[in-house]
Amino acid sequence: MLEKVTDPEKTERQAGQDKPEIHVDIERSAEPEKYRAKREGVFKLEQVSVDYNGALAVSEVSMDVWRNHITALIGPSGCGKSTLIRSFNRMNDLIPAANVEGRILYHGQDLYGDDIDPVEVRKRIGMVFQKPNPFPKSIYDNIAFGPRVLGMEGDMDETVEKALTGAALWDEVKDRLDSNAFGMSGGQQQRLCIARCLAVEPDVILMDEPCSALDPISTGKIEDLMLELKNDYSIVIVTHNMQQAARVSDLTAFLIVELDADEKHRFGRLVEYDETEKIFTNPSDKRTEDYVTGKVG
Ligand SMILES: Nc1ncnc2c1ncn2[C@@H]1O[C@H](COP(=O)(O)OP(=O)(O)O)[C@@H](O)[C@H]1O
Ligand SMILES: [Mg+2]
Secondary structure, eight states: OOOOOOOHHHHHHHHHOOOOOOOOOTHHHHOHHHHHHHOOEEEEEEEEEEEETTEEEEEEEEEEEETTOEEEEEOSTTSSHHHHHHHTTTGGGGSTTEEEEEEEEETTEETTOTTOOHHHHHHHEEEEOSSOOOOSSBHHHHHHHHHHHTTOOSOHHHHHHHHHHHTTOHHHHTTOTTSBGGGSOHHHHHHHHHHHHHHTOOSEEEEESTTTTSOHHHHHHHHHHHHHHTTTSEEEEEOSOHHHHHHHOSEEEEEEEEEOTTSOOEEEEEEEEEEHHHHHHSOSSHHHHHHHTTSOO
């Protein structure tokens, strides 16, 4: 069983209804050690490799993901970003060819342990995809779907309002909750998908290029929303947009595509993982520098 993760501060805030301020920790870059000591782990990846029918897609990634932080995964197409993020909530289980090696600890528990229920994992660790994928149902039923399936207790109207408010969508849709979600704009549909995640009270939200199908205004709204959501959730985002990683994330992991010894097979590897500011202004690895300065794509 996964233990329920509780956040006393979050409960207190919700009880008091006072909206938390967006947390921008300027001190962070000045005193990383001090900041790091305050960080609380959500995921610990130990030598995680994923292959598809034996063909390595991403090799030996080790990294920590911190609570109430936004962690970005960047790197060229095919370096295994989607593969890696899918391993964070066992979404790879749904791809028969995929095989995950190494270890992922989630709040200290082995995420792939025998006693862990993958359905419970995907409830706790929600996912938003590149293309918004609402159900062909009303806005209300899209949100109510998860809580109903999971038999969650409580007033459904309240649950729906809370999730839509949390995804910065309530004011736009409160008068048309019964209309079909397909009638919404792309940006609204993506916020609906985020609201659908929130409705089942997750701990982590994974986002795989959530803005790549959206216009700049909708993208800006999702980015603002992410900064808001990190007060209550931990977020991992894959993005091919480096400006986006620089704007929203606290930490950035840069992956590359490498060729194996016989130069036949390509696989992804983690080059550098650090504070976003460091990755973009003073990276430790030349390959990171070439990528973030646009010398190589
Ligand atoms: N479902 C799958 N079945 C087989 N191979 C896959 C599958 N998904 C991804 N791959 C392969 O894994 C590698 C990494 O892909 P992916 O994780 O999608 O990279 P990225 O998201 O960084 O573009 C690629 O070589 C890709 O062809
Ligand atoms: Mg991808």
